[in-house]
Amino acid sequence: MTLTTIFVGAVIVATFTIGLFGIRIARTTSDFFVATRAVGSIWNASAISGEYLSAASFLGIAGLVMKLGARAMWFPLGYAAGYVTLLLFVAAPLRRFGAYTIPDFAEGRFASRRLRRIAALLVLVIGWFYLVPQMKGAGVTLELLAGVPYWLGVVVVGVLVVAAVAFGGMKGITYVQAFHFWTKLTAISFSALVLLIALGWSSGARTPFAAGLPTFPTATEVTFARETRLEVPESIVVVVDGTTAVWPVGDVEVPAGTKAAFAAGDVAPTAASIGARDGIAWTVPFPDGERYGLLGAASLLIATVLGTMGLPHILVRFYTNRDAPAARRTAVVILGFVGVFYLFPWIFGALGRVWVPELYVTGDTDTVVLALPRLIGGTLGEFISALVAAGAFSAFISTSSGLLISVAGALSHDLYAQLFRPAASAARRLLYFRVGAVFGGVVAIGLGLLARPFDINVLVGWAFAIAASAFCPLLILGIWWRRLAARGAALGMVVGGLSATAAILVTMLGDVDGLLGALLAQPAVVTVPLAFAVMILFSLRARPPRHADQLLLRMHMPERAAELLRMEI
Amino acid sequence: MRDDRNTALDPIYLRTVLRVNLSTSLFYFGLFLLVMLGGPIVFWFFPSLATTYLWSLPLPWLFLGVAGFPMLVLIAWSYLGAVEEDEEEFSDLVDTP
DSSP: OOHHHHHHHHHHHHHHHHHHHHHHHOOSHHHHHSOOSOOOHHHHHHHHHHHHSOHIIIIIHHHHHHHHGGGGTHHHHHHHHHHHHIIIIIHHHHHHHTOOSHHHHHHHHHTOHHHHHHHHHHHHHHHHHHHHHHHHHHHHHHHHHHOOOHHHHHHHHHHHHHHHHHHHHHHHHHHHHHHHHHHHHHHHHHHHHHHHHHHOSOBTTBOTTOSSOOBOSSOEEEEOSSOEEEEESSOEEEEETTEEEEEOSEEEEEOTTOEEEEOTTOBOOEETTTOOOOHHHHHSSSOTTOTTHHHHHHHHHHHHHHHGGGOHHHHHHHTTSSSHHHHHHHHHHHHHHHHHHTTSHHHHHHHHHHHOTHHHHHSOGGGHHHHGGGGSOHHHHHHHHHHHHHHHHHHHHHHHHHHHHHHHHIIIIIIIIHHHOTTOOHHHHHHHHHHHHHHHHHHHHHHHHHOTTSOHHHHHHHHHHHHHHHTHHHHHHHHHOTTOOHHHHHHHHHHHHHHHHHHHHHHHHSOOOHHHHHHHHSTHHHHHHHHHHHHHHHHHTSOOOTTHHHHHHHHHSOHHHHHHTTOOO | OHHHHHHHHHHHHHHHHHHHHHHHHHHHHHHHHHHHHHHHHHHHHOGGGGGOEETTEEHHHHIIIIIHHHHHHHHHHHHHHHHHHHHHHHHHHHHOO
8 A cells, every 4th residue: 555545545534533523522403514613713714724725726726837837826825815805804794793604694684585595596606616626636636646537536536525524514524624724734835845855946957937948857758648639839759659750840639548758858748728838928927918917817816805705615614713803813814824835836836847847748737736746756755745645635625525515505504495494303404404415516526527628726716706706795895884785785696696607607618819808717807896886786776774784783893892882792 | 771772872883883993994905905916017017027036036926926925914913903902992982981
């Protein structure tokens, strides 16, 4: 049994053991859905960071940096920055409000069941959009580590996550996810440092920011798992399935199963899905000829900065803080935790350009974090390979289970039980939740099987754009503007969520150029202001909801002042 | 009876507490925007900075990959101090009728 198997097995066993231990503590069904309140700030911040750092952070950032260079560097900073806006505008007031999920807030703020259902439908869209790249991460990881087909990896991890959610519930998951966070942080930081020492940041011409196209550092054999169209930027001599061939400049079609051997120093051809970038185009954030680079970057930053607060699996965890000041402190600690984590993934992307250019050939840049440790021989190499594998598994399992809990909760509690079985007993509700988890998981697995061509990080960026467009205006206006009315809130959520989703689906299905293409690919710069505008316009003409003043007072009144005024909280 | 009294007081309290909380949040949001939007705008209008190296990293990589994070933590940390002070002050105000 290899070290990697042992490490990954340990993560899975620990996940279930800690989860089952949690079940024994969770005596009531309310404990099952809502982790018991009293969780300290460091534990809570560890758990939220664990839930947050998904396959996109652990594998996707490095993969996209290797592929696009500086243009992918907006992602890590944006992912961390989301916690600043969450802290400034949402964390404390929402904790005082006492809403557990976003649908809870939507109903509680406007006393409207319809708002709960609309919010729940949008939770499903965001949850599934975010689950799909986790499934892709699982598929490519198991393919690389165990040599199993892509679909098998997706199914195996998907089933594990469904099992963990259906039998675990929230209480166990706090500790499971804290454990996952520390696994991920240890894995990414330690292996990045080992790689930097072993390979060096730059030695002579072998630096990530070298001017030309990437070249093979050593003679390299590449096996093509799929049929691949390659762009050959410089004519090279290749040994294809044992026969010497010359690949001229241009496109080459390579059938599945081909083995191609490249000589050291050859310029690496790139899969058509990747596209060749010379050193300058890779190093600078705005390469020449990108007219809408600034717009795209700004839109992506808006999506990440405003999207974090709208992620259903993150917001629920703030409810487990003791009170509003604790919720604020938790947000600051998370920012520190994820800030330290994000110092490392892009280092893999940069080293990958120098040391594993074969990933440009196969198009599998999303696996660079797993591929680099294999270059280091001996026990140390085996150890860090196992460590990053354990980190990757922690990433899919913790994020996927958090998302699946939100999806299952929205399906069973907010939609099914509310519409058809409002009088169901607690035991029945638990059954609905489990059925919801299985259904939500099956949909995620099915969509995950189709996701292979898309970059993990791009898919997650889109989930952020939808969350920012649908839920950020609801939360910000709902918390800070007493006049926000139910109709405005409902219309704004629907318009924001649907327009962002539609833009992204058009981008996924076709190729649109120019300004329109740039906006469709990163829609948040349009769809977020649009949702705000709709909410405000349709609220100005309506009567503010009854009790709005009381609710805002409850959200903003400091604890001590509230006690002095003997307000009812 | 207590309810009546509260209702009479509420509008003033709500306006005051909202104004204090919002102005603190907006001040730190402004600093935050300066960091988040400043980066892209500077690198867009001064492309030569993108190929300026410091400690063998181009400046955009240094900012987006390393320096940006402590800046965000610093902003969040200072906000935490400011808002806790605001809340103490407000509570003291309520305490002295």
